[in-house]
Amino acid sequence: MRRAIRFVLALVVGLALVTWVVLVVVQQTTRAWFEKDVNLRAQLAVSGARRALISHWQEEQRAGLQELLDEITHDERIMAAAACGADLTLLSRTREFPEQISCLELGMHVRPETDTSDAAWTSWTSEKSLPGGNVHVSAIPVIDRNQALGFMILVHDLGFVERREAKTRLFLLLAFGFLALAASAVTVVAARVSWRSWSNDLRRLLRGGSQRPEFQPLLRDVRELVERIVAEKDGDREGGAWTPQRLKQTLNRYLRGEKVVVVANREPYIHERSKNGEIRIVHPASGLVTAIEPIMRACSGVWIAHGSGSADRETADRHGRIRVPPGEESYLIRRVWLSPEEEKGYYFGFANEGLWPLCHVAHTRPIFRSDDWKHYRAVNQKFADAVCDEVDSKDPIVLVQDYHFALAPRLIRERLPRATVIMFWHIPWPNSERYGICPWRNELLEGMLGASILGFHTQYHCNNFVESIDRYLEARIDREQNAVVQRGRSTLVRPYPISLEWPIRWLKKVPSVDECRTSVFRELNLPQDALLGVGVDRLDYTKGVEERLLAVERLLERFPSFRKRFTFVQLAAPSRTVIDRYRQLNESIEQVAARINERFGHGEYRPVVMLRAHHEPPTVFRYYRAADLCYVSSLHDGMNLVAKEFVAAREDERGVLVLSQFTGAARELTEALIVNPYDLDEASSALATALRMSTEEQHERMRSMRSFVSEFNVYRWAGRMLVDAARLRSRDRLTGRLADHITAVVGAS
Ligand code: ADQ
Numbered sequence: 203m204r205r206a207i208r209f210v211l212a213l214v215v216g217l218a219l220v221t222w223v224v225l226v227v228v229q230q231t232t233r234a235w236f237e238k239d240v241n242l243r244a245q246l247a248v249s250g251a252r253r254a255l256i257s258h259w260q261e262e263q264r265a266g267l268q269e270l271l272d273e274i275t276h277d278e279r280i281m282a283a284a285a286c287g288a289d290l291t292l293l294s295r296t297r298e299f300p301e302q303i304s305c306l307e308l309g310m311h312v313r314p315e316t317d318t319s320d321a322a323w324t325s326w327t328s329e330k331s332l333p334g335g336n337v338h339v340s341a342i343p344v345i346d347r348n349q350a351l352g353f354m355i356l357v358h359d360l361g362f363v364e365r366r367e368a369k370t371r372l373f374l375l376l377a378f379g380f381l382a383l384a385a386s387a388v389t390v391v392a393a394r395v396s397w398r399s400w401s402n403d404l405r406r407l408l409r410g411g412s413q414r415p416e417f418q419p420l421l422r423d424v425r426e427l428v429e430r431i432v433a434e435k436d437g438d439r440e441g442g443a444w445t446p447q448r449l450k451q452t453l454n455r456y457l458r459g460e461k462v463v464v465v466a467n468r469e470p471y472i473h474e475r476s477k478n479g480e481i482r483i484v485h486p487a488s489g490l491v492t493a494i495e496p497i498m499r500a501c502s503g504v505w506i507a508h509g510s511g512s513a514d515r516e517t518a519d520r521h522g523r524i525r526v527p528p529g530e531e532s533y534l535i536r537r538v539w540l541s542p543e544e545e546k547g548y549y550f551g552f553a554n555e556g557l558w559p560l561c562h563v564a565h566t567r568p569i570f571r572s573d574d575w576k577h578y579r580a581v582n583q584k585f586a587d588a589v590c591d592e593v594d595s596k597d598p599i600v601l602v603q604d605y606h607f608a609l610a611p612r613l614i615r616e617r618l619p620r621a622t623v624i625m626f627w628h629i630p631w632p633n634s635e636r637y638g639i640c641p642w643r644n645e646l647l648e649g650m651l652g653a654s655i656l657g658f659h660t661q662y663h664c665n666n667f668v669e670s671i672d673r674y675l676e677a678r679i680d681r682e683q684n685a686v687v688q689r690g691r692s693t694l695v696r697p698y699p700i701s702l703e704w705p706i707r708w709l710k711k712v713p714s715v716d717e718c719r720t721s722v723f724r725e726l727n728l729p730q731d732a733l734l735g736v737g738v739d740r741l742d743y744t745k746g747v748e749e750r751l752l753a754v755e756r757l758l759e760r761f762p763s764f765r766k767r768f769t770f771v772q773l774a775a776p777s778r779t780v781i782d783r784y785r786q787l788n789e790s791i792e793q794v795a796a797r798i799n800e801r802f803g804h805g806e807y808r809p810v811v812m813l814r815a816h817h818e819p820p821t822v823f824r825y826y827r828a829a830d831l832c833y834v835s836s837l838h839d840g841m842n843l844v845a846k847e848f849v850a851a852r853e854d855e856r857g858v859l860v861l862s863q864f865t866g867a868a869r870e871l872t873e874a875l876i877v878n879p880y881d882l883d884e885a886s887s888a889l890a891t892a893l894r895m896s897t898e899e900q901h902e903r904m905r906s907m908r909s910f911v912s913e914f915n916v917y918r919w920a921g922r923m924l925v926d927a928a929r930l931r932s933r934d935r936l937t938g939r940l941a942d943h944i945t946a947v948v949g950a951s
Contacts, residue, residue, distance in 0.1 A: 225374055232366070251270055280358055295355075320345065453501050460595070463593060466607075469535050490603055494603065504536050515539070564743050586614045620934075623655075638670075644675060657697070701915050726771060740774075744838055750879065760887075772795075774813065775817070791812070792812070832859055861874035
C-alpha cells in the first residue's frame with residue numbers, strides 16, 4: 203500500500219510539472235495570437251473607413267470625423283479611437299479615449315525621426331498599462347495619394363484576452379488533474395491485479411498446480427531453493443546442538459532423505475566364532491568406526507565393508523548383507539569378501555605398509571610393492587562394484603572412507619556419473635615432497651579427484667593435498683572455492699574435523715565415576731590414594747606408546763614423590779600384527795614396560811600396567827572415568843578420538859588430558875596440557891603438573907573442553923558435509939539442466 207501511495211505521489215508531482223510547462227507555453231502562444239488578431243482588426247477598421255476618414259480629415263468642423271470615430275468604436279473589442287494630424291496634434295477622439303495616450307507620444311513611433319518623408323510612416327502597436335487594466339494600442343497612418351494626413355489611434359480592451367487566458371488555464375488544469383488521477387488509478391489497479399495474478403500463478407505452480415511438463419524441472423529447483431533458504435533460517439534459529447534427529451532432518455530437507463552408502467574397510471560389527479564355538483560380536487578398535495557408526499544409525503542406508511570376522515559369512519545372507527545394530531536393525535552392512543592374497547596385498551601391503559607410513563611422520567619407511575598395488579586396484583574396483591549393486595538411484599550419496607579407497611571415487615564416478623561422492627581421509631596428508639615418493643602418486647590423486655568433496659581433519663592437510671595436485675597433476679586450483687578443477691569437474695577440498703557422538707551411547711552402560719574408580723582400582727590392586735594415568739590405543743607406532751612409557755619413566759626419575767604412588771595403565775589393542783614393524787613395536791613396548799617396572803616397581807607396586815587386548819567400549823570408558831590423567835602421545839595423528847572420548851567420559855569435570863601437539867585434536871582441545879611427545883622432559887613435567895593440578899583448574903579446563911566436544915560433535919561433522927554435498931547437487935542439477943536446455947535449443951535451431 204505504501205508503495206502504491208509513493209507511486210501516485212510521484213505521478214501527481216510529475217504531471218503538475220508538465221502542466222505548468224504546458225500552461226506557460228499555451229499562454230504565450232495564445233497571447234501572440236490575440237495580439238495579431240487585434241492588429242488585424244485595427245487595420246481592417248481603418249482601411250474600411252479610409253475613404254470617409256480622408257474626406258472628413260481636412261474639414262474645419264471635426265463633427266464628421268467625430269462621428270466616424272464613434273462608429274469605429276461600435277466594434278465591441280475597440281474601446282476608444284482618436285485621429286492625430288500630420289503635425290502630431292489631436293484632431294478628434296471618442297469620449298472614452300484615455301488621457302494617458304497622446305498623439306505626440308505615439309507619433310514618434312509612426313513618423314520616424316530619421317526619415318520625415320511620408321512614405322516612411324508606419325503602423326505601430328504596443329501594450330499599455332492603465333488604471334482600469336491593460337489595453338492594446340494600435341497607431342495606423344492615414345495616407346492619401348502618398349501624402350501622410352496623420353494617423354489613427356485605436357485602443358483595444360485586453361480584458362477579453364485575459365478572460366480567455368484564465369478560462370484556458372482553468373480548462374488545462376482540470377484536464378491534467380483528471381488525467382493524473384485517471385493514470386494513477388489505472389496504474390495502481392493494473393499493478394495490483396498483475397502482481398496478484400503473478401503471485402497466485404507462482405503459488406499455484408509451487409504447489410504443483412501446473413500441468414505443463416516443461417516447467418516441472420524449473421519448479422523443482424525453485425521449490426528446493428525456497429526450502430533450503432527456509433531450512434537454513436530454521437537451522438540458524440535452532441543453533442548449537444547437533445543431534446541424530448537434526449542430522450536426519452538435514453538429510454530429509456537437503457537431500458530428500460536419500461539413502462547414504464558408506465564404503466569403509468572396517469565393519470562396525472564383526473562376527474567372531476569363539477574357541478567355545480559361540481558367535482560373539484566385536485566392536486573394532488577404530489576411530490573411523492567410532493565416528494561413522496552413529497551417523498549410520500541416524501541416517502540409515504548401507505555400510506559396505508570387508509567381511510573380516512570368522513563368523514561373518516554364516517551370519518550374513520547370500521549377498522553378504524546383514525541388518526544392524528543387533529536388536530535395532532536400522533541399517534545394512536554389505537560384506538565384501540576378500541581372498542587372503544587380496545587382504546595381504548591391498549590392506550596389509552599397499553594401505554598399511556605403503557600409504558599409512560607415507561602419510562604419518564613417524565619415521566617408518568613406506569614399502570611399495572607392485573603386487574600390492576595390483577591388489578589395491580582390484581579391491582578398490584570390487585568395492586566400487588559393490589556400491590553400484592547397492593544404490594537405488596542414479597545420483598546416490600556415497601561416503602568413501604579413508605586411505606584404503608583412494609581409487610574408489612573415480613571408479614564409482616565412471617559407473618555413476620551423477621553420484622555425489624564424498625571422500626574423507628582420516629589420516630594426515632603429507633607435504634608434496636614426501637608424497638612424491640609414492641610410485642603411483644598420480645593414479646592415487648586422479649582416483650581421489652573422482653570425489654565431489656574431499657575432506658580432511660585440518661586445513662593444513664587440505665593445503666598439503668592441494669600442493670600435491672599442483673605439483674603432480676594437470677589441474678586448475680580454484681583457491682577462492684578451495685577446489686580442484688579437472689576436465690571441467692570440480693572437487694571441493696575442505697577441512698571437516700571429526701568428532702564423537704554426543705552424548706556417547708556407551709556411557710549409559712558405564713557406572714558413575716566413583717564406582718568406576720573403585721572397580722578399576724580393585725582390578726589393578728591399587729590403594730585408595732594411588733594416582734592413575736591411562737592410555738588407550740591400537741598398538742601402532744604412530745600413537746607414540748613407546749615415547750609415552752619413556753615419559754612415565756622420566757617422571758619417576760625426576761619426581762621421586764610419585765614413585766609407588768603413580769601407575770600408568772595402557773589399554774593396547776593388538777593391530778596389524780602380520781606386519782613386521784608392528785611386531786617389533788609390540789616387542790619394544792614389552793621391553794620398555796618391563797624395564798620401568800623393574801626400575802621403579804616395589805613389592806606389589808608396578809608403575810606400568812599393560813592390558814594388551816581389545817576391550818569393548820564400556821571397559822574403555824570405565825578406565826577413562828577412573829583415571830586422574832589420560833596421556834595421548836601420538837607422533838602424528840589425523841585427529842585422535844581417544845582424547846575426545848576421555849573428555850566425554852568425564853561428566854564429573856575432573857581429570858587432566860595431556861595431549862601431543864602432533865594430533866589434529868590439539869588444535870581443538872587447547873585446554874589440554876599440550877606437549878611434544880619426543881621431548882621427555884617436557885612430557886614428564888606435564889604429567890607432574892597434571893597430577894598436582896588443583897580440582898578447580900581441572901574443572902575449568904574440563905568444562906571448556908566438554909562444551910567444545912558437545913557442540914562440535916560428529917553429527918555436526920556429517921551434517922556440514924551433507925549440506926555442502928546438497929549445495930553441490932542442486933548446483934550440478936541446475937547447470938546440468940541448463941546444459942541440456944542449451945543442447946536442445948542448439949539442436950532445434
Ligand atoms: P585410529 O587410528 O583408529 O583412527 P583414534 O582416533 O584414536 O585412532 O580412535 C581409536 C578408537 O579405537 C577409539 O574409539 C578408541 O576407544 C578405540 N580403541 C583404542 N584402543 C582400544 C582398545 N585397546 N580396545 C578397544 N578399543 C580401543 C583414525 C585416525 C585418527 C582419527 C580417526 C577418526 O588415525 O587420527 O581420529 O581415524 O577419523
